[in-house]
Amino acid sequence: MAPAKRAGKGKQAQPKPKDGAPPLPFKQPPEVLEPFISTLSEKHIYITHIDTKPADFKRKIFLVPVGMNICVVLLFILRMFWILPWYFKLVASAMGHPNETTWTATDATWSEGGWEVGKRAITMLFDFVLFVFVWPWPIEFAAGQAHGNPCQWRWQIGFRPKEIYVRRSRDWDQLLKDIFTDKDSKTILLTYLQQATSPILQEQKTGYLLMNGQWDLDWAEMVHAHSLVDKKDIAIEAFRNLVLVHHRDYGWMSYDLKVSEASGEDERRRQVFAFRDTLTAMGKEDLFYRWVEVVQFESTRPEGFGPDEQEAAARKIRELFEDEKINFDELWKQSIGSMNSSQA
Known part of the structure; x- marks a missing residue:
């Protein structure tokens, strides 16, 4: 019996660990x-x-698509109210009942015929797009079945913290x-x-x-x-x-x-945003941007940003906040603590 061929290293499947x-x-x-x-x-x-996010904020966000879908439904109904009689007259004319939509091609010039055909084609194309691509939006929003729908979700869940x-x-x-x-x-x-x-x-x-x-x-x-x-x-x-x-x-x-390599950087950015939100709630949003300016200026100086420069920058930042009668270290701990408590 011939020996089995070895699989190439590049195509070799990764073995499943013993513990599964x-x-x-x-x-x-x-x-x-x-x-x-x-x-x-x-x-x-x-x-x-x-x-x-606060429940009131979520309610306001949800009202936007609700309003948009209500507008779509109202505009669609208005369009149907206005255009359906025209389609009924077209059908009646085609069945031998003359009306204002009846048009005789033999009595018209080529330019007149092209203009009339173009107008009717554009009208029908517009209504086709509305019916096929726009009308499903409110239907899916209020009555979608494949993966549920937003209205069912909000009706059963409500708005929660x-x-x-x-x-x-x-x-x-x-x-x-x-x-x-x-x-x-x-x-x-x-x-x-x-x-x-x-x-x-x-x-x-x-x-x-x-x-x-x-x-x-x-x-x-x-x-x-x-x-x-x-x-x-x-x-x-x-x-x-x-x-x-x-x-x-x-x-x-x-x-x-x-294990994400970027998780540490993302966490630091998240802390900065939490600190900004805390200052904004205190009416000190401008202090946040002044703090950012100090950090950027000190960290990009030609002599570098070694331990001595970092200590000097920290003193400037603390003095900046003390001028506003705010303890920087305590506020930072408070903002990070509130971020963690909101996740709990």
């Missing part, structure tokens, strides 16, 4: 999430996080191959995940505004997640910064966000 754990940066999701994970589609990647948002990958996920054997697929996946889970992005935008070309919101799963929390089957903290990916060999895996 997926390779880093993935790991097995907590068992407590099984009731939630069991309802997910294996074709998609999911991201969950907790939005701690802490809300679970579930994002679902769009069609790009179908182009991925095995992320453990295909380097390009893994790179694409991790790039999208790192962009979507950036602490700065999630801190600055409420969850409703995180829909984009790569991610949709899964309304039905958001309702399901909250129902599990309300029944105390799962703690709400289990949904904080959770990424779920399905693999044919390992089943559902969670992406370990702590």
